[in-house]
Amino acid sequence: MSIHADPLETFREEAKEQLVVLEESLLALEEDPADQEMIAAAFRSLHTIKGSGGMFDLGSLVHFAHVVESVFDLMRNGTLHVESRIISLGLQARDHLLALLEHGDDPELQSEGALLEQAFLAYLPEKGDGAASPAAGQSAEAQSERTWRILFRPKPILFRHGANPLLLIREMEELGTILVLGFSDGIPELSSIDPTECYLAWEVLLTTTADEQAIRDVFMFVEDDADLEISLVDEVADSDLPYKRLGEILLERGDITAEALEQSVNERAFLGQTLVEKGFVSSERVHAALEEQRYVRSMRESRQTAESSNAIRVGTDKLSSLVNLVGEFVSMHANVVFTAQQKDDRDFIAVGEQMDRLIRELRDLSIEMHMVPVSGLFNGYRRLVRDLASNLGKEVRLITEGSETELDKNVIDLLKDPLMHIVRNSVDHGIETPEIRTGAGKSPTGTLKLAASYAGAHVVIRVSDDGAGMNVERIRAKAIERGVLSAESDRSEEEILQYIFAPGFSTAEQTTAVSGRGVGMDVVQRNIEQLGGSVRIASRTGEGSTVTIRIPLTLAIVEGLLARVDRNWYLVNLSYIEECLDFDTMDHENRRGYASYRGGIVPFVDMRRYFRIKGTAEKNGGQQLIVVSVDDKRVGLVVDEIQDTYQSVIKSLGRIYEKVEGISGAIMLGNGTPALVLDVDRLVRLAAREKGHE
Amino acid sequence: MIDFQVERKRDPVRVRVSGDLTFGTVEELREKLLKTMPRKGTFRLVLTDIGEFDLPGVQLLYSLCRSGESGTVTIEIDPGEAAPRIEKMLRFAGLAPISCIQS
Amino acid sequence: MATKVMIVDDSVSMRQMVEIILKTAGYEVTQAVDGREGLEKLTDDTDVVISDYNMPNMNGVEFISAVRNGLVNRAVPIIMLTTESEDEKKQAGKQAGATAWITKPVNRDNLVGVLRKVTATLDF
Numbered sequence: 049m050s051i052h053a054d055p056l057e058t059f060r061e062e063a064k065e066q067l068v069v070l071e072e073s074l075l076a077l078e079e080d081p082a083d084q085e086m087i088a089a090a091f092r093s094l095h096t097i098k099g100s101g102g103m104f105d106l107g108s109l110v111h112f113a114h115v116v117e118s119v120f121d122l123m124r125n126g127t128l129h130v131e132s133r134i135i136s137l138g139l140q141a142r143d144h145l146l147a148l149l150e151h152g153d154d155p156e157l158q159s160e161g162a163l164l165e166q167a168f169l170a171y172l173p174e175k176g177d178g179a180a181s182p183a184a185g186q187s188a189e190a191q192s193e194r195t196w197r198i199l200f201r202p203k204p205i206l207f208r209h210g211a212n213p214l215l216l217i218r219e220m221e222e223l224g225t226i227l228v229l230g231f232s233d234g235i236p237e238l239s240s241i242d243p244t245e246c247y248l249a250w251e252v253l254l255t256t257t258a259d260e261q262a263i264r265d266v267f268m269f270v271e272d273d274a275d276l277e278i279s280l281v282d283e284v285a286d287s288d289l290p291y292k293r294l295g296e297i298l299l300e301r302g303d304i305t306a307e308a309l310e311q312s313v314n315e316r317a318f319l320g321q322t323l324v325e326k327g328f329v330s331s332e333r334v335h336a337a338l339e340e341q342r343y344v345r346s347m348r349e350s351r352q353t354a355e356s357s358n359a360i361r362v363g364t365d366k367l368s369s370l371v372n373l374v375g376e377f378v379s380m381h382a383n384v385v386f387t388a389q390q391k392d393d394r395d396f397i398a399v400g401e402q403m404d405r406l407i408r409e410l411r412d413l414s415i416e417m418h419m420v421p422v423s424g425l426f427n428g429y430r431r432l433v434r435d436l437a438s439n440l441g442k443e444v445r446l447i448t449e450g451s452e453t454e455l456d457k458n459v460i461d462l463l464k465d466p467l468m469h470i471v472r473n474s475v476d477h478g479i480e481t482p483e484i485r486t487g488a489g490k491s492p493t494g495t496l497k498l499a500a501s502y503a504g505a506h507v508v509i510r511v512s513d514d515g516a517g518m519n520v521e522r523i524r525a526k527a528i529e530r531g532v533l534s535a536e537s538d539r540s541e542e543e544i545l546q547y548i549f550a551p552g553f554s555t556a557e558q559t560t561a562v563s564g565r566g567v568g569m570d571v572v573q574r575n576i577e578q579l580g581g582s583v584r585i586a587s588r589t590g591e592g593s594t595v596t597i598r599i600p601l602t603l604a605i606v607e608g609l610l611a612r613v614d615r616n617w618y619l620v621n622l623s624y625i626e627e628c629l630d631f632d633t634m635d636h637e638n639r640r641g642y643a644s645y646r647g648g649i650v651p652f653v654d655m656r657r658y659f660r661i662k663g664t665a666e667k668n669g670g671q672q673l674i675v676v677s678v679d680d681k682r683v684g685l686v687v688d689e690i691q692d693t694y695q696s697v698i699k700s701l702g703r704i705y706e707k708v709e710g711i712s713g714a715i716m717l718g719n720g721t722p723a724l725v726l727d728v729d730r731l732v733r734l735a736a737r738e739k740g741h742e
Numbered sequence: 743m744i745d746f747q748v749e750r751k752r753d754p755v756r757v758r759v760s761g762d763l764t765f766g767t768v769e770e771l772r773e774k775l776l777k778t779m780p781r782k783g784t785f786r787l788v789l790t791d792i793g794e795f796d797l798p799g800v801q802l803l804y805s806l807c808r809s810g811e812s813g814t815v816t817i818e819i820d821p822g823e824a825a826p827r828i829e830k831m832l833r834f835a836g837l838a839p840i841s842c843i844q845s
Numbered sequence: 846m847a848t849k850v851m852i853v854d855d856s857v858s859m860r861q862m863v864e865i866i867l868k869t870a871g872y873e874v875t876q877a878v879d880g881r882e883g884l885e886k887l888t889d890d891t892d893v894v895i896s897d898y899n900m901p902n903m904n905g906v907e908f909i910s911a912v913r914n915g916l917v918n919r920a921v922p923i924i925m926l927t928t929e930s931e932d933e934k935k936q937a938g939k940q941a942g943a944t945a946w947i948t949k950p951v952n953r954d955n956l957v958g959v960l961r962k963v964t965a966t967l968d969f
């Protein structure tokens with residue numbers, strides 16, 4: 049074969065020969081339906097076509113041949129009787145395959161093939177290939193449909209790089225239902241236009257089950273040639289609320305400034321009309337915002353109709369009770385296992401282990417039902433940011449990222465206040481007035497970003513602004529003044545920044561009406577730690593600050609390692625633990641509290657000393673070092689003994705423990721004794737601080 | 743690729759354009775339009791036998807209309823038989839109707 | 846009207862394979878052995894170009910900038926073929942004005958998938 053012979057042509061020739069064999073065997077079967085030889089021959093020829101077609105990626109040919117082959121397979125093994133209708137269908141299939149070979153996959157052939165395929169599929173049992181019930185697919189879709197707003201602003205160069213926005217629109221259309229709003233208001237007149245540049249921009253509302261990444265993939269080749277903003281605007285969770293008002297939409301999209309809106313709102317006329325008349329925004333933009341309102345409303349209506357048919361609404365209080373009951377059940381189960389072990393009843397223990405698997409599934413399922421996206425939380429701050437900014441004479445744009453990230457509804461409820469405080473702080477103390485910003489060479493409008501993402505069993509929420517940043521020197525001075533930091537300390541800037549979370553720390557020269565209400569960042573930190581989370585701040589002078597909150601996905605149930613110190617039990621959350629080591633055999637220096645670890649050293653906290661428990665560890669040794677880590681800081685916790693892993697519901701702390709640093713909750717063990725949940729995050733931080741003082 | 747004919751030089755000035763209205767022709771078309779567009783009066787662009795057209799092409803039509811918004815010249819575009827096609831693309835792209843296109 | 850694709854690659858087998866895959870997917874294919882021949886064969890009717898990076902005479906990036914700065918069909922979508930390790934070349938291609946890129950090995954799915962992303966006859 050010469051190098052120029054087209055292998056595809058060869059395949060076509062071979063396939064046509066097979067089709068001749070197929071036709072002959074079908075005709076023979078018409079004469080004698082019982083001829084096993086002929087059924088097998090027909091099957092083989094279909095199989096051959098399917099096989100070699102696969103090498104050439106002839107998708108629809110292969111798929112069709114496969115369906116027909118499956119029916120012949122049923123006849124071959126006797127499940128299906130040969131009847132004249134199948135034979136005539138077979139002959140039609142042969143003609144269709146020939147057409148596919150000769151003309152490729154044109155639309156007309158496709159629809160013809162689809163009909164024929166249906167006829168063959170009818171002979172196959174329900175679970176057969178390609179017979180997946182479309183209804184099942186649809187119900188899954190309806191459950192997680194959300195509406196996204198995609199702002200796509202091409203750079204002028206876009207057209208010259210061969211990109212075509214129309215194709216991007218078509219691709220989005222394939223993901224779900226869309227509303228396309230194109231903006232032509234940036235096109236200049238003939239004398240000043242460069243017609244090879246792109247002056248158009250788009251906003252697309254897309255209602256889809258696809259996730260953010262799938263939407264981003266549409267734009268994968270144009271990301272350098274355009275600005276792209278994707279945000280979640282609506283979803284099932286908050287569909288009971290009325291959709292955003294016109295002004296809010298315009299503001300969110302950056303079409304108008306807060307100031308302009310404020311001025312026009314006060315006029316009390318039709319807002320859209322006033323804005324256009326004042327020249328704050330083009331009528332095209334107002335029209336688009338109105339379209340958005342209408343679109344979201346109509347999507348909600350159709351979704352509600354769809355939902356009522358395949359979902360059940362359950363009150364969140366009922367769900368919460370379910371989660372709590374499952375939690376109790378988990379504890380009860382621990383009790384059962386404990387009793388079984390005490391009695392050394394092997395059968396009982398085995399049953400307990402089987403139950404363990406089921407309970408885990410039940411736990412995961414109930415937690416999953418109780419998870420809601422953070423978008424509701426994030427969107428709740430839009431109004432706040434707008435009002436604050438206009439009170440302070442600032443321009444602030446709020447953008448959100450990863451708002452589809454889900455968290456336990458209880459966690460979200462408890463996060464509302466601390467997060468609000470951080471957002472307030474950013475607008476109040478972080479972002480500068482337009483005059484100052486312009487003077488510093490920044491855009492007059494500040495940006496506040498709320499971002500959420502998963503990190504293992506935690507969710508990380510970042511609040512960042514592009515404002516003035518923190519003044520490290522001032523914080524250092526204040527810390528020294530308050531005696532919490534020694535003047536000689538060589539703490540890193542990053543460490544010093546964290547002092548803003550110390551009680552009574554407020555660094556702004558003047559407290560303002562907005563955030564200076566006596567609630568300090570220390571309260572924020574305490575609230576977040578009560579959720580089992582942590583909060584950190586990073587900042588660069590002149591560039592802005594980022595507050596990072598890390599919180600567990602769920603509060604309801606923790607899984608931890610049970611450790612004993614003297615006669616007390618403590619639970620260490622598994623998600624923090626790096627490893628457990630035999631403390632007695634390790635090199636360690638008791639006075640300064642360091643142990644050698646992985647070729648370096650790790651500071652450790654002797655829990656006996658920390659909780660001021662009298663006495664010393666048993667002489668026979670057996671002390672363990674639990675190495676925990678938060679961010680990249682490691683600390684070892686010295687305990688007397690480690691027991692199994694343990695999962696449990698956390699009970700709120702009684703008053704007695706409220707002030708104990710290093711404890712975040714309590715659980716009830718299977719045998720009825722209580723155990724305290726260690727606040728690992730706090731302990732690590734305390735240890736790091738103490739070592740820093742030396 | 744683009745055929746540009748000045749059909750009437752005095753007010754109302756009328757030009758007839760046929761061919762592709764695409765990235766490849768918009769620069770040439772712009773130059774010719776600028777050259778023929780009067781300072782005042784009415785300028786009428788008649789489209790006939792339009793082949794392909796794309797977003798740069800449509801963008802130029804918007805730009806032409808915009809030129810008439812502030813000045814003393816009135817712009818009219820007769821889309822000819824391309825009218826339904828242009829309308830279809832604008833609707834697909836979510837763009838507002840081009841104001842000076844005569845229906 | 847079938848979409849017209851030009852494949853620019855110095856490897857015979859690569860051109861063959863791309864042609865086979867694309868013909869069965871209903872495209873019309875022209876071949877060029879390097880950037881220079883690619884420039885000669887490029888016409889205003891070419892709907893999309895697929896170009897390799899490493900080629901004698903004129904490499905992929907030189908070819909792309911020649912098209913973008915040329916007179917013939919200069920906004921034609923150009924898909925660049927790169928390998929996993931050639932991120933710098935991909936960047937250079939983007940700089941020069943590549944519309945999209947495909948990481949080798951080339952198969953039907955990524956070829957047809959990317960072609961569909963950058964070119965299609967929309968019904969207007």
